[in-house]
Amino acid sequence: MAKGKYFDGLTSSEHEATINASLQSLGIIISDSYGRPKFLNWNLEDISIEFNEFAKRVELESKTEPGKSIELELSEYLSIQDQLPKNLRLDIRQNPFKKLWIFVAISLFLLAFFVFGYFKILPFLAEKVAMNFPENYEKKLGQSVFESMKNDLDIDSVRSHDLQLFFNGLGYDDPKSVKVFYSKTEDINAFAIPGGIIVVHKGLLNAMSDYTELQGVLAHEFVHIQLKHSLRLLFRSLSSYLAISLVFGDINGILAVIIQNSNELRSLSYSRAMETEADIKGAALMVERDFDPEGMIKLMETLKTHSPKMESEVLKYLATHPDLELRIDNLEKAYPNKANTLNADSLIFKNIFLNLKNER
Amino acid sequence: MRRFYFADTGNTYALPFILNRILTILTLSLYYPWEKAVQLKYIYNNIMLDGSHFDFLGTGKEMFYGYLKLLALIILFYGSFGVLMALDLTIYAILFIYIMTAIGFIFAVPFFIHGGLRYRWAKTQWRGIHFGYRGELKEFFYLYVKHGFLTLITFGIYYPWFRCQIQKYITGHIKFGHLHFEFRGKGEDYFVIYLKFILLIYITLGLYIFRFWRNNFNFFTNNTVIIDDEKGEKYKLSSEVTAWAFFELKIINLLILVFTLGLGFPWVLARNMSFLINNIEIPVNFSTDHIRQTETDYNDALGEDAIDMLDIGFI
Ligand SMILES: [Zn+2]
Secondary structure, three states: OEEEEEEOOOEOOOEEEEEEEOOOEEEEEEEOOOOOEEEEEEEHHHEEEEEEOOOOEEEEEEOOOOOOEEEEEHHHHHHHHOOOOHHHOOOOOOOHHHHHHHHHHHHHHHHHHHHHHHHHHHHHHHHHHHHOOOHHHHHHHHHHHHHHHHHHHOEOHHHHHHHHHHHHHHOOOOHHHOEEEEEOOOOOOEEEEOOOEEEEEHHHHHHOOOHHHHHHHHHHHHHHHHOOHHHHHHHHHHHHHHHHHHHOOOHHHHHHHHHHHOOOHHHOOOOHHHHHHHHHHHHHHHHHOOOOOHHHHHHHHHHHHHOOOOOOHHHHHHOOOOOHHHHHHHHHHHOOOOOOOOOOOHHHHHHHHHHHHOOO | OOOEEEOOOOHHHHHHHHHHHHHHHHOOOOOHHHHHHHHHHHHHHOEEEOOEEEEEOOOHHHHHHHHHHHHHHHHHHHHHHHHHHHOOOHHHHHHHHHHHHHHHHHHHHHHHHHHHHHHHHHOEEEOOEEEEEOOOHHHHHHHHHHHHHHHHHOOOOOHHHHHHHHHHHHHHOEEEOOEEEEEOOOHHHHHHHHHHHHHHOOOOOOOHHHHHHHHHHHHHHHOEEEEEOOOOEEEEOEOOOOHHHHHHHHHHHHHHHHHOOOOOHHHHHHHHHHHHHHOOEOOOOOOOOOOEOOOOOOOOOOOHHHHHHOOOOOO
16 A cells, blocks of 8 residues: 555646555545545556656556546555566666766766877877868968968068078979968067968068078978978867867857867967977978078077077976977987088078068 | 755766766767756756646657757758858858848747747646646747847847846746736836946956846846736745855856866756745745646647757746
């Protein structure tokens, strides 16, 4: 015998119900609104028995008379369960503590998996995608980024032309694939955009004292392009955004992020490993062409003289560009003998360089 | 003992939450409607009124069709945008975004709200008595577009009146058996709440937000009335929640989410629900014993998920 509540589906009145179970039917005694007993007989074939795990109650519902239902506390149900035929008995495993522990275990596992995926798998996949990204899309992407920056850069087309000649003469690559631009802004900087665009700022050119430095900076930026450094960075940051949005279940956000990110290339900064790689491989490229790798070192020194002084060691450590000191060290280790190997065209390079520096 | 309260602390939702979340992620969110159904069942089953819990009868399958339609709309939207971008028609693409967003807000939103409300309320019941939303799409649409337009041309100044009109219509068309509801909030009163918010939010370095939330909550609760036509009685809901309570709720929720990397969501949900439900006071003379069944079944879940995405919190 179990005590429960009976609802007739017509009004919200609660009726106390006493339920007796047998193998064929439920015998239900309810008291009506005047307190008089009323007898019901529900055929077991005509009812559904369900455990509501959140309300922690068992619900019996009549299939023939929709809306009529009985609600039992779990303990009440268990007291009549044994009288029900086996196929109708509920499989209730109600152990809240066990469930919480399963939750904790799954959470920890997920956390571990996520950390591993985030730091190991994701960068690996991003790298793969970046390296297999179709070249014409890369060019298109680079072009649109460049277009969006163009106004701020204040490009000088005549000097850009000279700079292009200078670059083509270096023979680092098929001349058609890389476009070089001269920006009239005073930044002591140069940068590369995926798909093959290099921009050198006036500030940097004027700070240089030697044409080999220009050979150096172009070699450095060219390596960034050749090794798809910014594309790799883009996919890395994109993939972490994707992972995070996915976990928080935000599809809308993912698409927005993709659109946004392709325009944020500029704000990405290379990792220390990438900068060092560009230095060393750039210098190697110079040696290969019989240019003086010392140019790369001189370039670093020029950058060092003009870089804002960093007061504390902490700041130095936090800076995204590896310490110029360190970069110079690395280069000097790689190219200890500073013997000048003169390239046959050095005079031409020198002239273009001086031309670029000239105020016109 | 309280007549109206939320009965769980979050413990019982923890395991279902994480299992469903995993499924949603693994299926690239296709499983989301099922996750949502479980969550709604959890919420409704723990809202207690006079000793009986509420029920949410909707299913993931029903909501899945609505969700697919919404996904199709989103894909269509971003797809068209992508095509325009691919064709180098950036200006048209931007224009497209503006126009579609405007059209979306003015035309699609009322459509989704209407659908969501009808489905949600039709699937809500208590002691076997159905709720229902009897609003007409045409009326609601007209109301929404008219007041939405006024809000647009007044640069948002009209918004409090707009909000009250919408709330009035929605609340006025909700049925609970033979009972129905009424919203009495006035635009000018809500405007004062907004005005104070705008004036004070910067001066208080954002801290006024808690008082604003308090005012907002109390405004909507205290202006909601249950009407029993048969008895000729009206029962006013009330709330006396404080700004400090809001502060405590939100700060602790934030800490829980941050320190559990989001996995504490079940407890945050339960805290939110407890806060919301436990702070609504039902008048003592309102009896829940003789509410008569009047509503019938309704099945169309389009809008159910849109409500979620648009972050419009109808419970
Ligand atoms: Zn670099």
